[in-house]
Amino acid sequence: MTAWLEIKDLKASVDDKDILNGLNMTVNEGEVHAVMGPNGAGKSTLFNVLCGNPHYRVTGGEVLFKGKNLLDMSVDERAHEGVFLAFQLPVEIPGISMATFMKYALNAGRRAKGMKDFDAVGYMKHVKVRSKALGVTDEMLKRPVNVGFSGGEKKRMEMFQMAVLEPSLCMVDEMDSGLDVDALKVVADAINVMRAADRSFMLISHNRRFLESVGVDKVHVLVKGKVVKTGGRDLLEELTSFAAYQEAE
Amino acid sequence: MADVSKTVSAPLYSDGAESIRAEAGRTAVVVDRAPAAKCSVVVEKGASLLHYRFCGGTDAAVDAVVEEGGKYEVLTLQTAGGNVGMTVSLAGSGASCRSDAVYVLSGGEKGSFVSKVAHNADDTVSSQLIKGAVAGTAEETFEGTVLIPPGHKGIDGAQQHRALLLSPTATVMAVPRLEIYSDDVKCAHGSAVGDLDEYQLYYLQTRGIGEEEAKKVLVGAFLNEVTDGIFDETLKAEFAKRIEAALPF
Amino acid sequence: MTDIRKKISAADAVSDAYRYGFVTDIDAETAPKGLNEDIIRFISAKKGEPDWLLAFRLKAYRHWLTMTEPSWAMLSYPPIDYQDIYYYAAPKSASAPKSLDEVDPELLKTYDKLGVPLQERALLAGVAVDAVFDSVSVATTFRERLAKQGIVFCSISEAVKEHADLVKRYLGTVVPYTDNFFACLNSAVFTDGTFVYIPKGVKCPMELSTYFRINAQKSGQFERTLIVADDESYVSYLEGCTAPQRDENQLHAAIVEIVVMNGAEVKYSTVQNWYPGDKDGKGGIYNFVTKRGLCKGKNSKLSWTQVETGSAITWKYPSCVLAGDGSRGEFYSVAITNNMQQADTGTKMIHLGKDTSSTIVSKGISAGRSQNTYRGLVKMGAKAENARNYSQCDSLLIGSNCGAHTIPYMQSSNPSARIEHEATTSKISDDQLFYCQQRGLGAEEAVSLIVNGFCKDVMQKLPMEFAMEATRLVAVTLEGSVG
Incomplete structure (x- = not known):
């Protein structure tokens, strides 16, 4: 069975500093993976490289997603393939409401598949169902993208975007930095609602309770840009500290 | 000719200096109570120069060059007519300058404050706070140019100008200019002209302070925002005294 | 856009033929290039304007001769030759497109992107047909x-x-x-x-x-x-x-x-x-x-x-x-x-x-x-x-x-x-x-x-x-x- 997402020996650097040093990882369809490790291990970098952030330079390796070469595609092409990143610190875009932003994104995806743009009614329906499910109010939809949102609200809106765009590979970056318990619950609930046989999640988190509530299938530990250990759910209990995994290369 | 060649914590008084140089890695404080028509300033690599000028009645221009990592902080007080100039070239990477000024004109005085800050290197920062009060039939022209030539990055330039008109026959002309040829730039400027807040005046009077004194207090408070940061108490008092003497009430 | 530029210079070449042999003739459809009181009177007469308006124009023209072009703006462009311009009804270029088929396809693409109604496109593209749309x-x-x-x-x-x-x-x-x-x-x-x-x-x-x-x-x-x-x-x-x-x-x-x-x-x-x-x-x-x-x-x-x-x-x-x-x-x-x-x-x-x-x-x-x-x-x-x-x-x-x-x-x-x-x-x-x-x-x-x-x-x-x-x-x- 060819893996759905296959990362082979991935190397990447930023500002001439090597961050990923030959990373190997496999994710199958319908799975939830936790990505853990000390600060600076390369977790966020991995997610950004998978999305094609131009700030990061790929210096070696290969990534196959659904059998296609992901590294060859542009950022938006990868999004059309179904790659999604819920950002740790989502950027603000003044003057454009979240509702308008999602409409543009959704229609860009539809066009890439040869479909017609959503008509106004169809779009509203699509959005309403999801905003209700995630506790996103009409007022929040009208606000310019991420402007004036608290940290927790921004995370909620990232989950909302995930629900609207229906990606197949959802990467969630550092969900638990500075979040209150209720917001964490919103994220966990969103993930649980969106779990599907043709959708996978990769989560960066240190919060055991959060990871347990979403039901993790596999756990990867990253140290110095490499996966040093991969295990199942039981690995979560073993991970009391990361010191055991700091290896001198 | 004044050469500041040793680290000083107490200000060095050098009236009429035509050349000031802060040597590499050193900190110097220079006070000029009778600025020359032309004074050239050099802040060498990693040096720090605090420069205070008391201008009034004659033309006085400064031409400053700030080298790599250098810091130039200059505060100019103009209490009589005349053309005061301030040209700063941030010539080395990491150079910064803070150029503040206070002007107080009354009677029939005519003055100008013309400043130009050129960001001629990467990662340079400039900030300017200019505040003035004009009374009688006096006229002040403020022209502040921030110039960013092509090919530089990491630039941050900020400028604020605020003026109070204290009589119906006083005039202020303000021209804050931004000339920007690079895109890795964060630049903001603001300028406002008006009179004293009537509610503030009223408030002071309800506390028993007479109108004339209330105006003095408010104008003083308005202008002192610029001089508040002077570390040397004697110097700070000197500024306050001269400002008070220049005010028409 | 090169096709359009070619058309413009071709048009200029043809129109220059009109420059010489001009006579102040009201029946003429066009005036030659250049600006002088003659041209202004011609324009005014062509439009059947009252005397006060002609006087308005002439006063302005005489004052204009004493003025200099402003140069304080942050603009740089080659000097304009004010005598090299048509001030009244530039002649229709002989090579203007006769229908939308002859118009630069890039231009048509732009009209499409902007949602310009079809009947307006010919007009905007300078198609040399008069009552282009009703x-x-x-x-x-x-x-x-x-x-x-x-x-x-x-x-x-x-x-x-x-x-x-x-x-x-x-x-x-x-x-x-x-x-x-x-x-x-x-x-x-x-x-x-x-x-x-x-x-x-x-x-x-x-x-x-x-x-x-x-x-x-x-x-x-x-x-x-x-x-x-x-x-x-x-x-x-x-x-x-x-x-x-x-x-x-x-x-x-x-x-x-x-x-x-x-x-x-x-x-x-x-x-x-x-x-x-x-x-x-x-x-x-x-x-x-x-x-x-x-x-x-x-x-x-x-x-x-x-x-x-x-x-x-x-x-x-x-x-x-x-x-x-x-x-x-x-x-x-x-x-x-x-x-x-x-x-x-x-x-x-x-x-x-x-x-x-x-x-x-x-x-x-x-x-x-x-x-x-x-x-x-x-x-x-x-x-x-x-x-x-x-x-x-x-x-x-x-x-x-x-x-x-x-x-x-x-x-x-x-x-x-x-x-x-x-x-x-x-x-x-x-x-x-x-x-x-x-x-x-x-x-x-x-x-x-x-x-x-x-x-x-x-x-x-x-x-x-x-x-x-x-x-x-x-x-x-x-x-x-x-x-």
Whole structure:
């Protein structure tokens, strides 16, 4: 069975500093993976490289997603393939409401598949169902993208975007930095609602309770840009500290 | 000719200096109570120069060059007519300058404050706070140019100008200019002209302070925002005294 | 765009044949290139103008000869040869396209992107067929409806004959011929334009647009517009269109004068996309415009809204003279420059009366190797008690080879008047671009979304139909600016 997402020996650097040093990882369809490790291990970098952030330079390796070469595609092409990143610190875009932003994104995806743009009614329906499910109010939809949102609200809106765009590979970056318990619950609930046989999640988190509530299938530990250990759910209990995994290369 | 060649914590008084140089890695404080028509300033690599000028009645221009990592902080007080100039070239990477000024004109005085800050290197920062009060039939022209030539990055330039008109026959002309040829730039400027807040005046009077004194207090408070940061108490008092003497009430 | 340039130079070659052997003959359809009193008399006679108007033109022309072209703007262009221009009815080029099939497919693609109605495309592309679309009947019924309320909406040439007293009373009072070099030139050689008069208490029921004026296509060069809004009246006027208009005449020097009486309100919206020249800046239109409104009456109001994306050179400062107590001026502008375009544009708010107020919101976007300058003047006169001004000027830079400049002049001689100005300059952050692309938007679509967000405060002031077109226009103008 060819893996759905296959990362082979991935190397990447930023500002001439090597961050990923030959990373190997496999994710199958319908799975939830936790990505853990000390600060600076390369977790966020991995997610950004998978999305094609131009700030990061790929210096070696290969990534196959659904059998296609992901590294060859542009950022938006990868999004059309179904790659999604819920950002740790989502950027603000003044003057454009979240509702308008999602409409543009959704229609860009539809066009890439040869479909017609959503008509106004169809779009509203699509959005309403999801905003209700995630506790996103009409007022929040009208606000310019991420402007004036608290940290927790921004995370909620990232989950909302995930629900609207229906990606197949959802990467969630550092969900638990500075979040209150209720917001964490919103994220966990969103993930649980969106779990599907043709959708996978990769989560960066240190919060055991959060990871347990979403039901993790596999756990990867990253140290110095490499996966040093991969295990199942039981690995979560073993991970009391990361010191055991700091290896001198 | 004044050469500041040793680290000083107490200000060095050098009236009429035509050349000031802060040597590499050193900190110097220079006070000029009778600025020359032309004074050239050099802040060498990693040096720090605090420069205070008391201008009034004659033309006085400064031409400053700030080298790599250098810091130039200059505060100019103009209490009589005349053309005061301030040209700063941030010539080395990491150079910064803070150029503040206070002007107080009354009677029939005519003055100008013309400043130009050129960001001629990467990662340079400039900030300017200019505040003035004009009374009688006096006229002040403020022209502040921030110039960013092509090919530089990491630039941050900020400028604020605020003026109070204290009589119906006083005039202020303000021209804050931004000339920007690079895109890795964060630049903001603001300028406002008006009179004293009537509610503030009223408030002071309800506390028993007479109108004339209330105006003095408010104008003083308005202008002192610029001089508040002077570390040397004697110097700070000197500024306050001269400002008070220049005010028409 | 090379096909069009070829056509323009071919046209010039043919027209030069007319230059020699010219005789002041009223029956001639065209005048040769060049400017002198003869040509002006010819123009005036051709239009059947009354003596007072000819005198107006000649006075302006004689004064123009004593003036020098202004050079203080941040614009650089090769010297204009004023004798190398047609001042009346440039001859139709023999090689003008005879149908849409002969028009540059790139141009047609742009019309498509902008949603230009099919029947307008031929007109805009300069197809050499006269009654290209049946606008005559549409325009006449429209005017009949307006006439029932006493609203006058016609060409200046007509107004000079049918409403001479009104024109005579106001023409040149808001922008006198002495005002500036280009206004003076216009006063001497203006070809045609719009005249609007709204009677007392009448609120014009529809947006007036130049589209409905017959023979609109010829007048772009030295257009002259005069709008008079009598007490308590209202009118919203739309100028221009989003489709790129090529014009064989490169120099445009227009004047717009507006007079607003007691309690009246005029909204003037412009979407301008004159041909900007090729990627190297050759062949674009030079647009030197003087637009000014006099808020004469108490509590009168004038608002200028503009989206400027075209022209190789733009020089315009729509202004308000706030004479009437309580009057209000507004200026909302989006100016986009790409490739080698240059724009030096802004506004002047002159506060003379008490309790007057003005708001300025200017958004400048520079891309390519262009230069975009905001130049403004806010002046508080000695009698402007309690006047208020607020200005917000923001610039956005796309790419590292362009320039964005902000030069606001603030002059105050009244202590109770308040001026507040804020300006920022920034670039589209890589983070914003990456975020949009990660959500599936292509790089160019991301830029146009972010730019539209940046311009939102101005776009929402436009009448709805213009706003939708303007949004699309922003995207088309910024093509090729990323990557």
